[in-house]
Structure formats: structure tokens, C-alpha cells
Amino acid sequence: MSSGSRRKSYSTSRGGLTEVADCVWEIAQTGGMRVPGRIYADEKLLPQILSDKGLEQVVNVAHLPGVVRYSLAMPDIHWGYGFPIGGVAATDPSEGGVVSPGGVGYDINCGVRLVASRMRREDVGDRIPDLINALFRDVPCGLGSSGAIGNLSQRDVRDVMAEGARWAVTRGYGTEADLDRTEDGGRLSSADPSTVGKRAVERGRSQVGTLGSGNHFIEVGFVDNVYDKARAAAFGLELGSVTLMIHSGSRGLGYQVCDDYLNVMQGAVSKYGIDLPDRQLACAPIESPEGKRYLAAMACAANYAWANRQVMMVLAKRSIAGVMKASEAELGLRLVYDVCHNIAKMERHKVGGGERLLCIHRKGATRAFPGEHDDVPDCYRSAGQPVLIPGDMGTYSFVSAGTFTALEDTFGSSCHGAGRVMSRSKARKMARGRNLADELRRKGVYVAAKGKATLAEEMPSAYKNVSDVVDVMERTGIARKVVRLKPLGVAKG
């Protein structure tokens, strides 16, 4: 860790945490922990982090067999189940390392994609309600939403799981260039559809191209601040230009894969004699039949999510072109990048001088590779991989760029969003008697939402200030701030 040399000048201690470098706090290795915990946070974010159970979960993750170096938490950390949200952990298969579905979550490959355009904010000025209403109409959203492209056969679903975003492209949804600008090309080759159960396949039949509910959204915004001109230019994000952001995942198919394998892992834990502080961390050695099958099934769900976001993006682009009465080419609608933030992937990382193949769990964390990394497309060689960080509906989202520091310090990982601070029930109570849609409209954000409850639960004050979160990543050199996006309108489930 590059921070080791700075250890001496940081000896602040807070609630069992010791600051070992600027904005890096360590939980000492005690009891059954196999490694220490490391939390990225500044003084502003720390009180909230200390107030919920996220830190206990960082400690729990440090108990996983084969965990390497640290159980990490990004500044958007909050209490989840199993792993904390914002948790990152690497496990080494050659040291009996495990893979845990609880380190990925139910919404496998929940992620974000960002589309840039040549449209200026002035061009869309009073058209925002039309645009959002059209997106709300054309991209099915809400609980159990279905029917974007008709029902698929079971065979089709298996093809989606095997091919990922390419499945969509070969059927006319998008272009090869989109695949180049998607993490892993929109497909994990380790996918094996025979490892996915009937129920998951059945649930996948009607949901390709659908948004879902909860914190998923489609947002139209614009670049309102540029921090790094060269990188912004490389990403095609000009000051004042309009953007489209889509946040969704693998829908019911992914939830079912997680559920099915969590069940398998309950048996694996006793079979392999694994001792865990939380059953939701149930896991199996990566090299075991159970571990291999989970990774193959998880890859299927990840591929389904990429196909889902690819189809949604194409539906959304058509929708925008329809409202603006111009072609997509004229509007310059172009995918910037697609990242996943709930995933476990086999990646090569340098540890202690040597390179090792590790299983990187990112649960509410985004990959943040530097431009020179082989997995970053040529177009971003000089800029680094775009890191997409959506904020809450009412404030901002950010685009950062991955760095070498991330590769060295956090297994190439950064934050994934603002991070919740308020429970959903508290948010609903706080929203009682208020018209949140009106409040947001007064802030210049037009909202179309299916459920009033969803809107209340996702209200801006339920989240941390995303600017604080992104600033910690900038200060620690994990992800370099490139642009800030201001929302103009949001469609939600």
C-alpha cells in the first residue's frame, strides 16, 4: 500500500478506527479476522459511517477464507446484508479463497451506463417533461415490469445469458462500438447457462429491456462542471451538453440466481467447515464445484444485465430522437461507458511484488482501472476507465476516471454512488404530507415515477452528499474527478 509510508503522520483514532493515511481509516485485525479492515472516508462522512452497522460488516467480511490484504469499504459505505454496500474484498483461490453470493448481492451486475450527446441544455430547455414522459412510456418500469421487446423463449434467455450485450447488438439493438464501451465488452465468458435454474430462466423471459423499481432510474441531465478538460474531451462530455444515465441490473433472473445459490452455499459452508459471523456471507471455495457453479451462474446473470441495459439504452435513444424530431446521429447520442457495481470477477492483481489471480467482490463498488490496463478500451488509453457515480435525484452525478492508485490500493475499485443515510421507512415518514415531485420540480428536476412510495424512499435527503463521497476518492487518488452532471429529469419505477 502506498499509504504505508505516511502512517506516522496519521494517528487519529475514532470509534476503533485509526487514520493511516489521508482519508484512509483502518480497523485492526482482531479475533477471527484474517486481514484488517480499511475504510475510505473524511471527517464529514465519518460520523454517519460510525453510526450504522456497515463497519461491523467490514469486520465480518475480513473473516472470509482466503481474503487478501484488506476488507475494504468505499466512502459510500452503509449497512447492507452480508457485505456492506460499498464493500470490496479480494480472495485468492490458491489460498482456499471463497466466493460469496453475499458479496455480490441479489441484483447481480446492477450497474450504470452513461450516454453523451451533442444536444445543448438550451436545446432541450422546455422539452424535459416531454422527454421524461416519453422515456417513462417507452422503457417499461416499476415492480415486475415486463414486455419491452416481447416475451423470450427459454432458449432465447439462455442465449442472452451466454452472449450478454452482444445478444442485443446482433438483434439490432445497438452497435459493436457499444460493446467496446461496456465493461468486459458486456459479456463474461465464464457464463454457463446450464448452471442457472428453471425459475431464474422463467423470470428472465419477460424482463429484457425493463428498468424495475427501487433505486433504478433513467435520468436526463447535463454537464454542469468540468474538472479535467482533457479527460472530459476523451469521454465526449462537453460543458453544457445533455447526458442520459441508466441505472438497472439483472432483474428477477439475477435475484433468483442469488437466492438459489445462497441456498447451495448454506450446505457448502458446513461441507467445507467454514466458520462465518453472518450466514448471509455463506460461501464456497472458488475452486470447489459449488464455487465454480455459482461463478458460472453469476456470469449468466451479469450478461443478462448487460443485455438489459443495452436494450434499454436503444429504446431510450429512440424515444429521445422521437421527441426531438431528429435522428440519433444528428443528436450525437453515443455510449460513454457501462459499469457494473455488484459483481465478483476473476482479475489479475499485483500483491506483494507478484501477480495473482484473485476473485474481486464488488458490492456497491465500481471498477476503476487506469487507461493502460488491458481491460480498458483503446479510446480511453490516455484518460482511464470512466467511473460512473450517480448521486440522488435532486443534486448531482459524477464521472471520474480510474487510476493506478486504485489498482494498487483498492484492487482497482472506487465508490458507486452517494450511499444511503436514511432507512426507507424513515424516508417515507419524512415525506408524509409533502409533494416530493413538486419539490424536485422547483429545483429544476422533472420526475415521472410509478410509485409514490418509491419516490419518497429515494428522496434526496435519504442519501449522503455525493460530492463528499467523490471528493474522498479524488483526495486519495483512487478516481480522478472529470465532470459533474446536473439532473434535469428522472423516470423511475
Added chain:
Amino acid sequence: MAERPHYTEIDHTADVGIELRSHDLVSAFEHTAACMFDLICRLDEIGSGWSRRVTVVGRRGDLEHLMVRWLSELLYLFTSSRILLSRFTIEELDVEGRGGMSESRIVALVHGERMDEDRHNVRVEIKAPTYHSLRIEETPEGWVVRIIFDT
């Protein structure tokens, strides 16, 4: 329409948790299922014209596993067939695998109705019941269940 069950919501940052009390183990399983559906859609909005007998198996002697399997099975009826459930009658509850059975088991008759977006106000999408902080305990005042759902 069914009556709404009693439970308290636990303050969880990202998800939804509940705590409830029941006088015996059978009713604790029935009650937890009712609470899960009450989170999804208030139980007094759900009819009971549809019914099905469901069988759920779990690991022998593992109460937590059986509870999660039970709730997952019922949730699957909703996510796959859009059936909102309102009444739960457990006919057989065998945690210890009696008579040499290798698994624990629940047989139950469940009632509900197909979701109708005009009448049913769905409040939250539950992805799954979780094991995190799961507690199923007998106390002097009866059984206490504490469970967190991923939403």
C-alpha cells in the same frame, strides 16, 4: 380481506427489517409470511379467492434455513405469477425431520389473489428474505422473529 398483522419495522439503512411476536412456532411462520406480504401490499387490500397447497423443505434442524426457504417460496408465487398472498395455514411443520426424514418440512395452504394494479397499491419490491441478523427465538413471552428483507 385479511386483517393486517402486527409487527414493528426495524430501522435498516438500505433495506426493510421487521420484528414480530407469536405465541407458538407454527404461528410465527404464518405471521412472518403475513408480515412480508403486508410490507409488499397492505394485507387488508388483498382478497383470498385463490389458494394453493405449498410444500417447502429445508435443512434438518435448521429453523433459520426453513424460514428463509418458506418466505422465498411464497415470494416466488408473487414474482412469477403475481399472486399476492393474505392467509397462511400451516398444516404440517417438521423442523427435526421426524420419522427418519433427512429434511425439515412445511406443508401449508395459502390464500390470496392475483395482483390488480388498480386495486393493489404495491409499496415495496422485496427481492429476498436474508439471513443477516435473522433471529427466531423462543422467549418467555412467546416466539420472536426478526428478519431483514433485501429491497
